[in-house]
Amino acid sequence: MNKIIFLLTAVIVAAIIFFVPPIKGLGELAKIIFFHVPTAWVAVVAFFSSAFFAAKFLRTKNFSFDELSARAAKLGFVFVLLSTVSGAIFSKLTWGAYWNWDPRQTTIFVLILIYGAYLTLRAAVTDEKVRAKVSAVYSLLSVLTVPFLVFVLPRMYFSLHPSPINSSGVEMDSEVVIVLIAAVIDATLIFVRLMRR
Amino acid sequence: MKLFGSRCDCVLAIVRKDFLLNLRRRATFAAMMMFALTATASLSLSTGGALLDEKFLAAILWVVIFFAAGAGLAGTFDDEAQAGTLPTLKLYGDAQAILFGKMSVAFLSLVALSTFILPIFLILFDVGVEKIFLLLATVLLGLIGLAAAGTLTAALTTSAAVKGGLFPILLFPVTLPIFLPAIRLTEISFTPAQVDSSLLVVILAFDAILILASSILYDYL
Numbered sequence: 001m002n003k004i005i006f007l008l009t010a011v012i013v014a015a016i017i018f019f020v021p022p023i024k025g026l027g028e029l030a031k032i033i034f035f036h037v038p039t040a041w042v043a044v045v046a047f048f049s050s051a052f053f054a055a056k057f058l059r060t061k062n063f064s065f066d067e068l069s070a071r072a073a074k075l076g077f078v079f080v081l082l083s084t085v086s087g088a089i090f091s092k093l094t095w096g097a098y099w100n101w102d103p104r105q106t107t108i109f110v111l112i113l114i115y116g117a118y119l120t121l122r123a124a125v126t127d128e129k130v131r132a133k134v135s136a137v138y139s140l141l142s143v144l145t146v147p148f149l150v151f152v153l154p155r156m157y158f159s160l161h162p163s164p165i166n167s168s169g170v171e172m173d174s175e176v177v178i179v180l181i182a183a184v185i186d187a188t189l190i191f192v193r194l195m196r197r
Numbered sequence: 198m199k200l201f202g203s204r205c206d207c208v209l210a211i212v213r214k215d216f217l218l219n220l221r222r223r224a225t226f227a228a229m230m231m232f233a234l235t236a237t238a239s240l241s242l243s244t245g246g247a248l249l250d251e252k253f254l255a256a257i258l259w260v261v262i263f264f265a266a267g268a269g270l271a272g273t274f275d276d277e278a279q280a281g282t283l284p285t286l287k288l289y290g291d292a293q294a295i296l297f298g299k300m301s302v303a304f305l306s307l308v309a310l311s312t313f314i315l316p317i318f319l320i321l322f323d324v325g326v327e328k329i330f331l332l333l334a335t336v337l338l339g340l341i342g343l344a345a346a347g348t349l350t351a352a353l354t355t356s357a358a359v360k361g362g363l364f365p366i367l368l369f370p371v372t373l374p375i376f377l378p379a380i381r382l383t384e385i386s387f388t389p390a391q392v393d394s395s396l397l398v399v400i401l402a403f404d405a406i407l408i409l410a411s412s413i414l415y416d417y418l
Contacts (some may be wrong), residue, residue: 058417109372110370113366113369113370114370116366117366117367117369117370120363120366120367121353121354121363121367123354124354124357124358124359124363125357125358126358127356131355133417133418134224134353134354134356134357134418136417137349137353137414137417137418138353138367139369139412140410141346141349141410141411141414142370142371142372144374144403144406144407144410145370145371145373145374148373148374148399148403149374151401152374152378153377156377156378156381156396
């Protein structure tokens with residue numbers, strides 16, 4: 001699996017540098033989206049994975065699920081930080097400001113807060129059994145914010161965030177779409193590999 | 198029906214027990230009130246009577262309520278945890294009765310907090326309320342969600358080494374879906390702008406979700 005991931009990553013990096021044309025109206029620097037979108041995707045996947053393993057732990061009391069839930073949260077925290085920093089750079093390039101509490105920025109920041117709270121809770125509880133229980137419950141409680149972040153928040157605030165898919169279809173060059181999808185798959189594979197560590 | 202009745206009796210008994218304990222030892226309640234008063238007074242003093250935007254005022258009000266609630270609710274299960282009586286309490290009433298008893302006490306404490314701080318806030322910041330019923334409904338609905346999430350969060354932090362700082366860290370992300378619409382509605386209540394009733398529905402729906410989730414998840418603690 002390591003070899004496949006390494007090869008895929010190398011091909012994607014080469015494609016971004018040599019094959020993908022500058023993004024319409026945004027230029028060469030905006031290619032940071034090939035890093036930003038996959039890391040944001042993995043941050044969300046890790047969030048749901050953590051909650052899934054938390055639910056499995058509460059049902060079975062098998063501590064290996066607690067370990068998986070914690071590992072997914074730790075990886076998710078790293079990916080969400082990478083996504084936030086790359087998103088802020090993209091925001092500066094396109095909107096002229098690193099941060100303006102756009103709904104998407106709010107969503108990613110709430111994810112940082114949830115991951116941070118979850119990891120702080122784990123650090124604050126010393127008893128292994130209690131730690132596993134309370135962190136699983138918090139993981140599942142925090143999932144409740146997802147419908148709000150996805151469906152309600154974007155209605156409350158105006159968004160500058162580019163929406164590549166709208167009613168008229170995908171608004172990107174086909175090369176960009178292909179490389180972006182490959183980058184998302186690559187990032188997901190990296191996450192799966194790190195989960196199996 | 199009988200089961201429901203006996204569970205209601207347990208809930209009421211827990212509310213009565215906590216109410217009497219709070220009356221006997223008023224420190225937690227006093228700390229919550231004084232925190233809200235100090236925060237409001239310091240913000241009003243530091244802005245020096247400047248004309249503040251309604252959105253900013255609404256945000257200040259909810260930040261004060263949130264952190265004062267944190268000061269009051271963090272120790273919801275401390276008495277039982279310190280005395281080691283939570284298992285005994287669970288023998289008397291089931292886990293659900295304890296949760297809803299504690300939640301009711303938390304809600305009543307927050308209502309008392311808001312009754313105390315809201316008039317002071319409006320006077321100190323010289324805020325004209327255009328829609329008083331909207332403001333009251335928003336505060337009440339917001340407090341329901343805070344009480345529900347706060348009670349479960351307090352149960353989670355009972356065994357934690359750093360309770361005080363941890364509580365607001367855990368509570369804020371899960372109450373954000375209440376916090377943001379509540380700030381918007383509070384802002385509308387300060388202005389002649391049209392009421393967006395869908396935001397009230399959002400808070401109400403999330404209150405229901407938080408109560409239901411707390412009820413399901415508390416059984417695992």
